[in-house]
Amino acid sequence: MPADGRVRGEPADLGQPYDAVSRAFHWLVVALVLAQITIALVLPAVLPKSAEDSITAWHLATGSTILLVMLLRLGWRLSHPMPPAPTDLPAALRILARGTHWAFYVVLILLPLLGWMAANAYGATPRLLGLLPLPRLLAPDQATAETIGGVHKATATLLFVLIVLHVSGALYHALVRRDGVIRRMLPG
Numbered sequence: 359m360p361a362d363g364r365v366r367g368e369p370a371d372l373g374q375p376y377d378a379v380s381r382a383f384h385w386l387v388v389a390l391v392l393a394q395i396t397i398a399l400v401l402p403a404v405l406p407k408s409a410e411d412s413i414t415a416w417h418l419a420t421g422s423t424i425l426l427v428m429l430l431r432l433g434w435r436l437s438h439p440m441p442p443a444p445t446d447l448p449a450a451l452r453i454l455a456r457g458t459h460w461a462f463y464v465v466l467i468l469l470p471l472l473g474w475m476a477a478n479a480y481g482a483t484p485r486l487l488g489l490l491p492l493p494r495l496l497a498p499d500q501a502t503a504e505t506i507g508g509v510h511k512a513t514a515t516l517l518f519v520l521i522v523l524h525v526s527g528a529l530y531h532a533l534v535r536r537d538g539v540i541r542r543m544l545p546g
Contacts, residue, residue: 374542376543380438380440381543381545383427385545386427387424391466394424397420401413414482416488417473422470422492426487444537444539446537458520461520465520466517469510469514472506472510475495478496479496480500
């Protein structure tokens with residue numbers, strides 16, 4: 359019998375799934391982050407230099423949309439706690455999962471804020487959803503723009519690390535533990 363008291367072969371207690379709003383926020387953020395990665399890393403490599411202003415506008419619009427969605431998601435998360443971890447999940451994995459989730463909130467709010475400040479310092483005005491101009495947070499200043507831009511890039515690297523950690527955890531649950539935990543966040 360395993361240490362958690364289950365009979366071998368008995369399915370793990372998956373606990374409750376995430377609510378539909380939490381799942382929708384999760385997959386919307388995934389889509390926006392994938393779009394942002396494409397805009398920031400792929401488009402500059404495949405489009406001509408003359409498209410740089412358009413790429414920047416799309417990057418700023420997507421970033422401001424991520425900020426809005428993440429603030430709404432955080433509000434939902436604080437008012438609707440996530441379901442408890444499965445009962446058979448080791449404590450170390452519970453702590454790692456919880457820490458990774460909260461790190462995503464911090465990074466996915468901080469990253470667009472840094473981008474907004476850097477854009478202002480470069481003299482640009484981000485537009486929410488590509489339409490509504492956001493207020494100026496900083497006056498134009500090249501040195502400040504470059505400093506904040508560097509922090510923005512470092513934070514983006516941290517986001518990649520979190521993504522790898524999160525996807526690795528999902529694959530671990532799906533392929534190694536085969537405990538069905540991944541189903542808690544799947545649509546439907």
